[in-house]
Amino acid sequence: MKRLYSLTTLCLLILGALSVQAQKKTLTLEESIVGRWSTFYPERVSVQWQPDAKGYYTAIEDNALIATYAKKGTKKTLITLEEVKKSNENLEGLKRFPRYKWVAKNEFIFKNSNQVFKTDIISKQSTLIGTWNDDGANADFTADYSKVAYTIENNLFLNVDGKEIQVSDEANKEIVFGQVVHRNEFGVHKGTYWSPKGNAIAYYRNDQTMVTDYPLVNLTTTPASANPTKYPMAGMKSEEVTLHIYNVESQKSIQVKTTGPKEQYLTNVVWSPDEQFIYIGILNRAQNHLALNQYNALNGEFIKTLFEEKDEKYLSITHPMEFLPNSNDQFIWRTEKDGFEHVYLYNTDGKELAQLTKGDWVVMDMIGFDKKKQNLFVLGTDNNGLDRQVYKANLKSQKVSKITNQSGVYSQVQYDASSNLFLAAFTSLSTANTQTVFDGNGKTLKTILEAEDPFKEYNVSPIELSTIKAADGTSILNTRMIKPANFDPNKKYPVIVYVYGGPGVQLITNRWQAGAALWMQKAAQDGYIIYTVDSRGTENRGKDFEQATHLKLGTEEVKDQLLGVEYLKSLPYVDAERMAIHGWSFGGFMTTSLMTKAADTFKVGVAGGPVMDWELYEVMYTERYMSTPQLNASGYEESKLLNKTTLLKDKLLIIHGLIDDVVVPQHSFLFLENCVKNGVQVDFFTYPGHPHNVRGKDRVHLMQKVLMYIDDALAK
Template sequence: MNKKVLRLIPALVFILSSGWAQKQTLDLKTSILGVYSKLYPDYSKQLQWVKSSNEYSLVDKIEGEDHLVVVRKKDEKSIISLPELKQTHEALANLKAMPSLKWVDPQTLAFHVGLKFFKLDAASKKVSQWASLPEGAENLEINPTYDAIAFTRENNLYVWQDDNFKAVTKEENEAIVSGQVPSRNEFGIHNGAYWSEDGKTLAFYQKDETAISIYPLVDVTSLPAKEMPIRYPMAGQASEHVKLGIYNLEQEKTVFAQVTGPRDQYITNVTFGPEGKFIYAGIMNREQNHITLNRYQLSDGAFDKTLFEEKEEKYGQWHYPLQFVPNRPNEFLWVSERDGFEHLYRYNTKGELLNQVTKGDWMITEILGFDKSGKKINVVGTANYGMDRQIYVADVKKTGQKKISSKSGVYTVKYNKANNQFLATFSSNEIAREESILAVSGKTVKTILTSENPMEHYQVAKPELFQITAADQATPLNCRIIKPSNFDPNKKYPVIVYTYNGPGVQLITNRYNTGASTWMYTAAEKGYIVFTVDGRGSHNRGKAFKHATHKKLGTEEIADQLEGVNWLKAQPWVNADKMAIHGWSYGGFMTTSLMLKTPDTFKVGVAGGPVMDWKYYEVMYTERYMQTPETNPEGFAKASLLDKTQNLKGDLLIIHGSIDPVVVPQHSMAFLKACVDNEVKVDFFTYPMHEHNVRGKNRVHLMEKVLDYIDEKLGE
């Protein structure tokens, strides 16, 4: 069936009906629970390249049923339908949608349903089950050859192969944890185990949490309530001790990389060498301003050599594994922000710098891969004050790059080495979603899909993006404003400032909805101006921008948020006497900080999951930006909100999940105690058995609580 015809039918219906259809009101429930069902642009399900081919595939409906469809130029072929797939194996009989499929080779797809793993032959439509993991298996990592799976159960690591599983570790001490993400997901580490390219060797983290303090979360659903203890390392206190294990599948043998130095240092940038003899790892000090790139032997874990060291005056963030250059096993690319932005540098395995590859006042956000020759590297990086994501191609032996994408907005990309083309999804504040194939020249080879903007069905205004100047009077800051759809410049509107402004997060991007949460449109339609500014310290603007807050969290960020407030106050349509602020996590810290440190600015604040004193927050994050309470007492004291409750003038609501394992409830409890001790009236609400944020259907309750409180206290 012709996919273009299928896509044109709903578009035609929309065109015919939109002339007389009245736009709908975007109620709060729809804005939260309907984000993906009603408010998300049309998209191709499971759009991906067929491995090692010029074809791509997607899941589409044909005569009302899901089909896996492969597309080659203009030809389309259904590989299998959902009803056909359900008939291939008894374990698949109850599938309600096509499972997530991945091409293993040009003829084979892999997928799993629960803990049962299958392969589908695209030609014969035959399905075979190749693995079944035991109940309780977590942290699954399939090897590249698809004949083994690493997984964890409780604190130990296992490998499934040949219809049985083998224990890689057998630790009885629950505080010795293998195969799980260490360092609380910092340093770009998102896996606890990594397979070699040939699928025969498994590297894994093992963390010793024995010295870490136990924090007592409480399960209130049992009778009586019972403890849910977690290990939580607070700033300046004992941290975990991490080792790097190396497991050989054929020998069923584990060795550990012989890493020397303090036990509480960090191990990151883990990469297998292409020669099959070595593993590389970055050894970073606890202060996070010095990394050493070391090489270890796979056979026995012995230290082989140090390639080089890198230091930063304040702190460094080394997120990416090494990228070994194809056909040149003695060369690799390393990502560093030594010139102020994260860029690629080419080294040899002697540790000699050969050349800087990418360069400029922008930073890499994703490495897409080398071309077939290994001479070019493709990446995604920032542009437009960090609000865009563009596609760049660089010659690995030269310095500089070519931006091949042409439109201002955000590109999400899958690169295909076989044909040197990109599957590109694009969106911006103007374009909801486009899917296309791009040549390496930037030329559009094929347009796959163009989506209507689903927000056009609702009575809302489009967000506006612009810049103001930071408190340093030099740095441009990105801003977003959402007005009521019936905005009248002759009226004065109350304001909700939504904030985060913390490290590692960017709230404003030039994509569909500009990164705004859809509840903001509902708030705007109630008659509010909803405003956000990404101040210094936030993400994707380079080293100087983020380092501005080092050792003094909550200082420069407040100054920049106040610049946003000053801009608002200068607008004739803003009611400066009716301003509220809301944020979560770091945004909760910022909300509370602004309510206490600039008490005449906002009449109302709602702080969710707030950090109230950085000495209660975890080691890895806090010490990067603040060092420790012992080495930076002035910075910790100035940032603490526990001794500033007496400054509160407006109305403040604190919201916290009762089992928050990220910003533990002690933050809010300590703050409430300080308020009581100082006879300060403050409001508090907890969400029982919710963690760091409130998800699912209860999120409607949360945002009703937030907006009702603001309505009430502002008198709106």
């Protein structure tokens, strides 16, 4: 065999490699927090398809809007910043090219302060098309941006043709118009819904007079003052919501005539394309029965129920119906009724015409239809829920095919029907960010950007993804491990288990850094193994996986997390005597659950914003997963941590924001009170000016607090 290197050369190569590694920078905690979304966020380019331009996409380059022909790469300048500034006298003060949105082939709109302009790239003229009150919040625009709705305090206003219209005039601050309801659950993320042509607007009226006030405190005044917030706890009275429609021409409002219990949920509000009807998903308070109803948009009268959906446990329908292009009677509906969220085709008679996507994967997003409306493109999961891939569903044959094949996460996917091309970003464990153009068969035509590794000058650890079996013996759980930067398999290392484990969250994906926060890399540099398990109950794995924890939060999840601990203990390089656990919110609940129900497993825990008693958490979330305390007394008692303080044996730090309006501070204070009563020692820290989480520069202080506490407890 031919010798490739002499012994001397080989030694020099090894020494050189070690020297390069030694020269790499060490990540500081402040850098990992403050620089996560700047210094260490992979480079990306904001691109958009130019409508009906048959393959041109646009981006801002050197303060000009540049169009690039996707197939050949040829470029042309559409308009420069200087031309935009000259296009209207009100724009002379622009410092950079504005963030824009195409509304036609040669027209885009943009916001400048509280004004909206439309720019014609041919005439190089910009027209003021909308404005709103400086005091307005929750701004919502019509499709052409010519009208805007907004709220001032608890009332709703419109601006139409430069004139402000007050839609509601309610003196009682406990009755709120035009704002989000149901605490952002059920896919409700706003409080107003413009009709397609902007002739009318639907809006919520939220009567909270019967909802309990939670007494948060305002420390910025002298003396401190009360700052109560409406907070309906599980099993208590909830808000009463109605939907109303304001007609711009008649300047009158009508109430949509929904019937049923006052505390039901009005979800998935959608206008018909012809503006004649409005559709509402009426969900019962138990959240296991939904009726999709049609109402007359002119008088609010009930017309019919298209269909109903029921589930023995709960429904998770968070996406409104979506009409097919150029259709008034066919629409897309997303539901988990076959076990995974998929896309179905219905007509407005309520007849199911076809199931368009199917399989043991979850539809994450709708991308669009091709030019002939024969194929629907969606973004869906793959690879045990870790990946996001593009799928094509044929409406006629009902054949579903995956058109991307690189394992990782595709995002920001935009489809151009005029050219049958896609713009997308792609990331994986080994790819920081790549943005490409690919065709309808998934073939890459052009690479727009290949981002460099933002950690190339830093000594960081590779991330390992793996799986373990869940406690039910059949489900597969995804895991993530970050080992110390200079890992030596012959040494033993302490472990920090980072946990969430609750509904609606997936911590681990096959993307850059695998969803891990950068403080974890800092902790790995300091000699820790960081380990995470997405236990049963977390999202994007199908209905059975998510519903495994129904009525017994903190039971199955604890079993799964302990199997992760068993795996860790089986590894020769894990110091089983030096294990820590940390989590926030549901993760704080899990941290405290494991520190009590599985005492002696972890030497130290840090629980942030923890739920200590589900009876104290809000109605909409809690009752979906736990029913009410009246109907599920045993489940609430088993999950309650206030009665488990005597089980705590090791060091526990509880952290809570003093003005937390999500998991209210009462959770932690009652736990502390029970610790005192039972003679149990526990540590506590509060952030007076922060709500449910600690953000901004103070987050550096938070993570210093967390890691210092763990360091002290695990120090040899």
